[in-house]
Amino acid sequence: MNANGQSAVFGRRKEPHTVIIARGDEIRHFTVRPWLIACFGSAIAAVIIGYLLATSYLVFRDDLIGATTARQARMQQAYEDRISALRAQVDRITSRQLLDQQLMETKVGELLQRQTQLSQRHGRLGPILERAEAIEPAAVETQAPAPAVTPGDRSKPEDHAALIDGKAAPQLAMLTSFSGADAQPFSRWSTRADLPPDASSADRADKLFVAINQSLRAIESEQLQRVTKLADTTYENADAIKEALQAAGLPVDKDFGKNESDVGGPLVPIDSALLFDTKVKELDEALDELDRLRKEARRLPLANPAPGRAVTSPFGVRADPLLGTAALHSGMDFRIPLGSAARVTAPGVVTKAGWNGGYGRMVEVDHGQGYTTRYAHLGRISVAVGQTLKAGDVIGQTGSSGRSTGPHLHYEVRHDGEAIDPLRFLRVGKKVEKYL
Structure with missing residues (x-):
């Protein structure tokens, strides 16, 4: 070991570096040791590395912040888009429900109007049918036409009766407050065999409306058929009375009759209500004529004064029972x-x-x-x-x-x-x- 602290390089001694600083009369000298140089170099290297690291951080920090901000912006945009889509879907569902509700209210109004029309028809038919029963009991089977149930109609008979006599309004009014939870009342009108398992309440309501419409149309048609048939029967009976009276040479109104051959004119279609009114008027006129002919016939001596008794002498020339000569x-x-x-x-x-x-x-x-x-x-x-x-x-x-x-x-x-x-x-x- 060298006592003076000198180091040997390649087997030779090397003197430490000495720094001499002269300032006027003052002279200073420093001995620069190797370890000091290593420390100073390390410090400079650390500063340089730290500067490089700080510069790199400052350079890449903006990129990282920008990327994070862009990612957050994309997430927020996606969230807002999702919110907008859900809101639009809610609006569509709400609009569809409102449209379905309006459509249902319109249909209910139409059904109530047709039900009211049927009730009015029933009110008009009542007196006429009572009159027809009084004039011709055999020609009138019932005062109110029985509702015809079509194959697709799953209604109950009491529902048709309610529609005829004006009691269907509460049944139809409940449709105005129809909602998904209220779909149970429609189960008797439509079955799972008729609708798919995922059928909506609106579909079931449409099925109900179709069934009720079919029932109402069937009732209207049968009413019209009954009135027409009754009018034809009344005319036939009146014609029979007229022909019998004419054949016997008895007085009768020869202008009576509904079968005119010399007629004509353009074809003008009419709706069912006007057709029904026309048929009711025709029936009323036929009943008037039949009633008039019956009154005329009843005033004539047409009855047998001794029903079931034998005729001992007819009308005409005969031998007088007392004198035996020909006499009238x-x-x-x-x-x-x-x-x-x-x-x-x-x-x-x-x-x-x-x-x-x-x-x-x-x-x-x-x-x-x-x-x-x-x-x-x-x-x-x-x-x-x-x-x-x-x-x-x-x-x-x-x-x-x-x-x-x-x-x-x-x-x-x-x-x-x-x-x-x-x-x-x-x-x-x-x-x-x-x-x-």
Whole structure:
């Protein structure tokens, strides 16, 4: 070891560096040791490295901050886009619900309007059908048409009845507050077989509206068919009465009838409401005509004065029962037991009631329009002159008074004083009996 602190390089001694600083008379010297040089170099190297590192940090920091800011901006933009998309979806759903609600309210309004129309029709049909029942019970089966259920209609009969009599308004009104939670009331109108499993409430509501519309259309159609059929039947019955009266030469309005051949004009379609009103008016007119014809027919002596009794002498020329010579028999004789009730064959007013020569005890009844009937050979008279009678009223009891060979009823029909064969009236009465 070298005592003076000198180092050997390659086996040779090396003196430390000495720095001499002279300033005027002052002289200073420093000995520069190797370790000091190493420390000084290390310090300079550290400063340089630190500067480089600081410079690198400052250079890359802006890039890192920019990248982070851009990433955050992208995340925020994506979040805002997602929020906007969800908001738009909510708006679309809300708009669709509003449209569905408005559509449902419109449909409910239409159904309520049609239900009201059906109720009004029912109100109009009621009096007419009651009148038709009074005039012709066989032609009217029911006062309100039964609803027809179509194959696609899953409604219950009581629902149709409610629609007819005006009780369907609460059932239809509940549709105005329809929501997803209220879909249960529609389960009876549509099944899973009809709609897919994921069918919405609006789809079920549409199915319900279609079913109700079909039911209402079926009811309207059947109402119209019933009215049309009833009008046709009424016209047919009136025609039958008219033809029977005309065939017998009895008075009848010859202008009556709905079948005119000399007609024409442009085709102008009409809606169901106007068609229904037209058919109802036609039915009303037909009932008026039928009622008028029936009243006219009922005023005529068409009934049999002794139903079920045998005719012993018809109208016409015969051998007089007392003299045996040819004579005109002006009426018909019915074999009837002594003391049986004699009834008038049509409404009228008694013009004669008492003894009348060969007629014996006789009652004559005026039926209007020049028609009279006579009931002779009575044993007892129970009416007086001027008395008003209805068809079937008892006018007395049968007997054998006057020129008679035994108990019987002599029945005559006269027009303007001239005798007419009563058989002609009886035949007409037999034909029109079911219409009267």
